[in-house]
Amino acid sequence: MMRSTLTRKITAKLVTKASGISLLAENGAKYLSTRALIVAEHLQGLEDASTMTSSCSSKRHSRKTEQLPKTHTVPSLKQSSLDSPPSVTYTGGAEMPITSKLRIYTKEELPTGGTWPVFRLMDENGKFRDSSCDGYATTVRTAESSPSDTPANGENGPPSGEDPRHNLDLLRSDLEHEYIHDVHIQNEISRNSLLHYNSREYADTKSTNTLLRAFTHMIRLRQMDKILQNAQRQGRISFYMTCRGEEAIHIGTAASLKEQDTIFAQYREAGLLMWRGFTMTQFMDQCFSNSSDLGRGRQMPVHYGSRALNYHTISSPLGTQLPHAVGAAYRLKLQHDDAVSVCLFGDGCASVTDFHSALNFAATLRAPVVFICRNNGYAISTPVTDQYVGDGIVSRAYGYGMAGLRVDGNDIFAMTAAIREARAYALKEQKPILVEAMTYRQGHHSTSDDSTRYRDSQEVQQVSVHADPVQRLQHFLTSSSSSAAADGDTQSFLTRNEITSIKDEEKMEVLKCIQSAETKGKPDIKYLFEDVYHEMSPHLIEQQEQLHEHMEKYPDRYLP
Amino acid sequence: RTFGKDRVFNTPLSENGIAGFAIGYAAMGGTAIAEIQFADYLFPAFDQIVNEAAKFRYRSGNQWNCGGVTIRAPCGAVGHGGHYHSQSPEAYFAHTPGLVVAMPRGPKAAKGLLLRSIRSKDPVIFLEPKALYRAAVEEVPEGDYEIPLGEAEVLREGSDVTVVGWGGQLNVLAKACDLAFEKDGIQCELIDLQTLLPWDVETVERSVNKTGKLVVSHEAPITCGFGAEVTAKIQERCFLSLEAPIQRVCGYDTPFPLVFEKYYIPDEFKNLEAIRKAVDFSQ
Numbered sequence: 001m002m003r004s005t006l007t008r009k010i011t012a013k014l015v016t017k018a019s020g021i022s023l024l025a026e027n028g029a030k031y032l033s034t035r036a037l038i039v040a041e042h043l044q045g046l047e048d049a050s051t052m053t054s055s056c057s058s059k060r061h062s063r064k065t066e067q068l069p070k071t072h073t074v075p076s077l078k079q080s081s082l083d084s085p086p087s088v089t090y091t092g093g094a095e096m097p098i099t100s101k102l103r104i105y106t107k108e109e110l111p112t113g114g115t116w117p118v119f120r121l122m123d124e125n126g127k128f129r130d131s132s133c134d135g136y137a138t139t140v141r142t143a144e145s146s147p148s149d150t151p152a153n154g155e156n157g158p159p160s161g162e163d164p165r166h167n168l169d170l171l172r173s174d175l176e177h178e179y180i181h182d183v184h185i186q187n188e189i190s191r192n193s194l195l196h197y198n199s200r201e202y203a204d205t206k207s208t209n210t211l212l213r214a215f216t217h218m219i220r221l222r223q224m225d226k227i228l229q230n231a232q233r234q235g236r237i238s239f240y241m242t243c244r245g246e247e248a249i250h251i252g253t254a255a256s257l258k259e260q261d262t263i264f265a266q267y268r269e270a271g272l273l274m275w276r277g278f279t280m281t282q283f284m285d286q287c288f289s290n291s292s293d294l295g296r297g298r299q300m301p302v303h304y305g306s307r308a309l310n311y312h313t314i315s316s317p318l319g320t321q322l323p324h325a326v327g328a329a330y331r332l333k334l335q336h337d338d339a340v341s342v343c344l345f346g347d348g349c350a351s352v353t354d355f356h357s358a359l360n361f362a363a364t365l366r367a368p369v370v371f372i373c374r375n376n377g378y379a380i381s382t383p384v385t386d387q388y389v390g391d392g393i394v395s396r397a398y399g400y401g402m403a404g405l406r407v408d409g410n411d412i413f414a415m416t417a418a419i420r421e422a423r424a425y426a427l428k429e430q431k432p433i434l435v436e437a438m439t440y441r442q443g444h445h446s447t448s449d450d451s452t453r454y455r456d457s458q459e460v461q462q463v464s465v466h467a468d469p470v471q472r473l474q475h476f477l478t479s480s481s482s483s484a485a486a487d488g489d490t491q492s493f494l495t496r497n498e499i500t501s502i503k504d505e506e507k508m509e510v511l512k513c514i515q516s517a518e519t520k521g522k523p524d525i526k527y528l529f530e531d532v533y534h535e536m537s538p539h540l541i542e543q544q545e546q547l548h549e550h551m552e553k554y555p556d557r558y559l560p
Numbered sequence: 561r562t563f564g565k566d567r568v569f570n571t572p573l574s575e576n577g578i579a580g581f582a583i584g585y586a587a588m589g590g591t592a593i594a595e596i597q598f599a600d601y602l603f604p605a606f607d608q609i610v611n612e613a614a615k616f617r618y619r620s621g622n623q624w625n626c627g628g629v630t631i632r633a634p635c636g637a638v639g640h641g642g643h644y645h646s647q648s649p650e651a652y653f654a655h656t657p658g659l660v661v662a663m664p665r666g667p668k669a670a671k672g673l674l675l676r677s678i679r680s681k682d683p684v685i686f687l688e689p690k691a692l693y694r695a696a697v698e699e700v701p702e703g704d705y706e707i708p709l710g711e712a713e714v715l716r717e718g719s720d721v722t723v724v725g726w727g728g729q730l731n732v733l734a735k736a737c738d739l740a741f742e743k744d745g746i747q748c749e750l751i752d753l754q755t756l757l758p759w760d761v762e763t764v765e766r767s768v769n770k771t772g773k774l775v776v777s778h779e780a781p782i783t784c785g786f787g788a789e790v791t792a793k794i795q796e797r798c799f800l801s802l803e804a805p806i807q808r809v810c811g812y813d814t815p816f817p818l819v820f821e822k823y824y825i826p827d828e829f830k831n832l833e834a835i836r837k838a839v840d841f842s843q
Contacts, residue, residue, distance in 0.1 A: 262588065293621070294620075294621045295619065295621040295623075296621040296622075298618060298619055298621065299619050303619070305620045305621075305623055305624065306623065307620070307623035307624055312620075312624055313619055313621075313624055315611065315612060315615070315619060317611045317612070320580060320607065320608060320611060320612050322580070323576065323579070323580020323584060323608070324580055324581075324583050324587060324612070325584060326577075326580070326584060327581035327583060327584025327586070327590075327592065328584040328585065330581070330584075331584070331585045331588040331589070331590045332588065334566060334567070334590075335588075341584075353576055353604075354576055354577070354580060354607075356574075357572070357574040357576050357577030357580065358577060360572045360574065361571060361574070361577045361581055364571070364572050365571065365581075527621075530622070531618045531621070531622040532617075532618055532657050533617075533658070533660075533681075533758075534617070534682055537710060537758040538710075538758065538761070538762070539758050539759075539761070540758075
């Protein structure tokens, strides 16, 4: 059989290359564990790649080889030769097996093999996985969410006048047909909310088409980031942080939450706010600290917050939001609200004191929180290899007696499914869950950071081309659907031209909003003293008067 | 028993967790009363209190607030507490805009101030002088009553010197005032600040304008203690009325010592001397 020949060939290579795998002593094939097989296939794939350094994934297994760079192994490079790779390697060489079966692990049962598997549905090439290639097989798929969480087929139907190529019902049935041999991929296709019309028209796109909106939002977010980053470089705003590379986490998560779910974020989660309805103008108002800013210009740019959209105003200190999310969840529980609290944070933040307190509290007090860790490989300049030595963040869930799930953060379909299930779990069990979304921070930490100083720009380049969430969805949208192919007429969901015009439209909108945000005046000086307390105290009134008197003496010195 | 295990409960041992949890609960509209075993252990929660609770309303543009938070902690000397069971950390928190800091002098004030603090729409740090838990005996009205925050109370009137304190120190100051009257016929006006942030400047100002002399006393170390704030503010407001330098009678600038406690604390005799010094200076 093909596989055993491959195995024997690899065995020989492994024995010489990867001396760490001592189990390859005698009869190579017999001693190969599933893990080694994964490594074998991956290494084999990597052998063929001319631009790849095979050192990355073998780092874990052969410490005696040459000094290895801490690079992100571009997992997608071998998509062509391995359509559905069995594993993916992240920053620092952490290799994780991929599974296409979503399973929430509770303390009663842990994933076997030592590394939590990454749940993924759509591969880098935009196609749904061939689950027989999974590097991690689990037989049981927990269906935490109830049938009522899944949009019913054909419930809403396409908006009138919609281009038939954008028809989600048709797309869904085409895909179900295409993946007819894979029952559980089929299942997921039929359940995934991105492939269903929304029950109500989205205010910004004036349509119920969820998939189109999701893609549009990812583009919108990316354009906003690009332009506002430039605005900072031009001195028009003081500071900015981009989320390039994490768009699928934002939109996928937001699409699976309900409006009554309260969100506590860190600072790189703008897409969730965007999906909920924060307008481009509102984003700009905050970044320009103008008179329309909901926060009254009190905080640095990107410190968004919206009571109306159930998104708590973020603060700069890392991790402080985690215990808040737990307290909030507890309140929701006592109030018997059909809601969870959702808490987002990065890999660096997961080292902070509040992380540990929060997880322990959530588990012990049984609070329905969905903790979502965006593991993007870096905490400013600290790569994950300097942040922890355990198996990422999700492995800590077990220690706290909590459920956990690891997901490919660059796969928007997997993210949507994962958060749907996580939310359902938290709500039903009234217990917390820790979701670790694997991704990569393509941009600098902030405009005060120059990441070329601590990482290879090659690495970033590779990722932006081969492991980018927007690209991945774009591949999906531009590949032909099978029914259309049957007609001999390739019709993809979106054409390249359509995508270009979406990008252009979003860019124009961003530029328009910047202009108006910039020309609005600054907030009134009274906002300096208000809201410190519910009611202004005498000492603040006195100080306010002092400032006014002073300003009257120097009318030109303190212009806004 | 009254409210159920889901409303009154133990948490894992983490002050930052407790404080953060309370903030999150209050942010969603709940009333959260967090108890910290000793004020000395507030420090792990300092980030949550100062960076989060205090700024929650302001930074959100008044969209969100955590006014439902009240953090209670026992403070002050108890005779055998040493470094970590005797501290009076009010100054750290009084230095944080957005917080309310209150300290009752006895059971009756404790009930009224605490009820007001719980109902306050701002986060309150409620420090309870632990020496009073067992020692203080007072008539406490049974019904619901509140003592307003931000208001000082004049406990006794006098025309010679204003004596200001808070919490358990008022008992010490009362004794000092008694001694001053018995021995030297000095009539002291004794004021309990009750709330340290925001504090009732007007009441103290009015008093010092009348007496021309001020003695402030607290257990906490003298340097940058809250007495410094009172002193600075009053000299600014009452400069021309003052007949003597303002006296501060406080703990020394050392960690709170165990075996040396009786030397360390600003007792009634040290306060008597300060009262005398102020009066003598003015004559």
